[in-house]
Amino acid sequence: MKLTINREQLLKGLNVISKSINDKHPIPIMRNVKLELNHEGLGLIGTDNELTIKTVIPFMIGSTEVIRNYQPGATLVSFKILFEITRRLDGNEITLEVIDETIVEINDGRSNFRLNSIKPEEYPDIDLDPTGVTFNLAGKKLAEIVDQTAFAASQKEQRPILTAVNFSTEGNKLVVVATDSARLAHKEATIDDEVKFNANIPAKVISEISRLCLDEEKVTISISETKILFAFNGTVVNSRLIAGEYPSTKNIIPRSYNYFLEVNSEELLKAMDRVALLSSSDRENVVKLTMSETDGVQVSTKSAQNGSATEQLETFHFTGERLEISFNAAFVASAVRACKSQDVMLGFLGEMKPFSVRNDKDDSQIQIVTPVRTY
Amino acid sequence: MKLTINREQLLKGLNVISKSINDKHPIPIMRNVKLELNHEGLGLIGTDNELTIKTVIPFMIGSTEVIRNYQPGATLVSFKILFEITRRLDGNEITLEVIDETIVEINDGRSNFRLNSIKPEEYPDIDLDPTGVTFNLAGKKLAEIVDQTAFAASQKEQRPILTAVNFSTEGNKLVVVATDSARLAHKEATIDDEVKFNANIPAKVISEISRLCLDEEKVTISISETKILFAFNGTVVNSRLIAGEYPSTKNIIPRSYNYFLEVNSEELLKAMDRVALLSSSDRENVVKLTMSETDGVQVSTKSAQNGSATEQLETFHFTGERLEISFNAAFVASAVRACKSQDVMLGFLGEMKPFSVRNDKDDSQIQIVTPVRTY
Structure with a gap:
């Protein structure tokens, strides 16, 4: 893998996936970002098992070249170090090159970094294919829904289900509920399609996601039994769902x-x-x-x-x-x-x-x- | 004690003494500010035993009335609560009144607070009289000296003397040194008077003091064997000195x-x-x-x-x-x-x-x- 990339676009991409990578993760490989250059552009992938984010930086944005002088491939490097280097370099472009399977070289003409890297095969398999039912929502609408509910979810892990925000449907009405048992937030919204689901999304995760897609006109949401997927503008976000039946709140x-x-x-x-x-x-x-x-x-x-x-x-x-x-x-x-x-x-x-x-x-x-x- | 005071001036005064009061101090009475209304104005006093600050809010600033409708007296109230109330009230003026020895009422017409208070006699004796030798320094000069030295003092308490900045004189030359034994900062400045002293001022404290008097044209500094006093514009700051002989750094x-x-x-x-x-x-x-x-x-x-x-x-x-x-x-x-x-x-x-x-x-x-x- 080799490429020369616009520094600002790389930084933007790393920012998008930053919430999915925990630099103190007990499994060291999870502290890495997976870089994957293929026909779509440069894919950046991060996961902490709960939240997975993949964003693709395209070769061109409008008529501006973002990535040039490239050879496909993949590698893993420390997210934190790549992020901090990208943030602190002065130049407009950065060249990344996998020297051999253990070294990635980062160069901007003045600075030269040789980061230890890991074979991409050792990274966990990431499944970002949509399954289950699908509907669309504007990013702003999703942010409003989350803003008016997620704060009421429980911060304590005693009853894990209460740390979730419950999303369900009645016809084409989306009903969103959060409660920590001392207070409750209930929000309704109309969606275009009649889909049927009942999903418990971790409140912290849905808050992060809603911030990421705030400016997107169309966010495509796919929900299955165990996971929920948000797709927008080159980025896919996957969150696990919390198992169990959400308590009935109607009579409250x-x-x-x-x-x-x-x-x-x-x-x-x-x-x-x-x-x-x-x-x-x-x-x-x-x-x-x-x-x-x-x-x-x-x-x-x-x-x-x-x-x-x-x-x-x-x-x-x-x-x-x-x-x-x-x-x-x-x-x-x-x-x-x-x-x-x-x-x-x-x-x-x-x-x-x-x-x-x-x-x-x-x-x-x-x-x-x-x-x-x-x- | 009773007074109606301009809220902004009270807030400014509380800000000045804030670094001398630790809301988690093991001795509860030390979490209080001492309010003392006499012929000078309203004195605010705080101390954590290491650093003592007293600032006086005068009755008039220029031709503007700051304090009106007053009766002399003294009381102690929780610094944190008084500070937060003063910050959050909306009105221009606040009335403070000692109702009896256990209650201070704070009122701005809309909000009414009755704070538990303590008899001022229970507060430790504060001695802010200058002793020893005296010289003057501009606040800006003091800030420059501290800025260029205090960072090099030790953060660790193993050798307490190294947590100090050493101030000494040679004729009318002020020599200021800080070292944590791995690095050293040495700064010299000329003072107007020939005075003789050698004092170890805690680095944290001198940093706070230099921030407080940054804009003062004249800071009067008095140094005795055990304490140092800074006086400027209605405020007096007292710091204890660290005992012991500062290591000789000349040969370094x-x-x-x-x-x-x-x-x-x-x-x-x-x-x-x-x-x-x-x-x-x-x-x-x-x-x-x-x-x-x-x-x-x-x-x-x-x-x-x-x-x-x-x-x-x-x-x-x-x-x-x-x-x-x-x-x-x-x-x-x-x-x-x-x-x-x-x-x-x-x-x-x-x-x-x-x-x-x-x-x-x-x-x-x-x-x-x-x-x-x-x-």
């Missing part, structure tokens, strides 16, 4: 409410942010919302160690009897941010019942938070 | 050289940065400089694990026989950066002798690096 979403609070998102976020300063060292982030049609709305907290704090909200509309409800301020803050709206609507059933946070003008999503016991 | 600085290399600083830094990429996982940052009048100058490294790298320098002037010398690239990089010049002059005696890095146009400083054994 309240059908009616006894109390409604409409507030300015920014004002609520700032008030919770300040008040939670006092709660953080005793009880993680717990704040209390006190609402009444006559006395207004207060956000408050009390801590034996630090003292107490109260904020008066100025812009609000409350309907219902007087209500006090305590919750994790960070959970409500994420829910409010997911609504991406100037005002949010909170719907309550009672002091200890899960409540909803919604954007009144967007019924494609609903955020649910479970209160905590008041102190 | 070579008096003559057998080889000279003049190189472009940027080019040398970039070449070392790239080449050191390969060395880092085996032998920390070791690179080799190969110099010859006929074959030019190469920076190179070799690693059993990663491979090898060679860079050709383009802009250089070398005088002497062919020489190969290996060193910690990070040490030479800091020395080159300290020179703050387009070109640097390296002077060598031989393969295993300490060598110097200098700015040809500034003989106030010299940087010395000890080579490492070649592989």
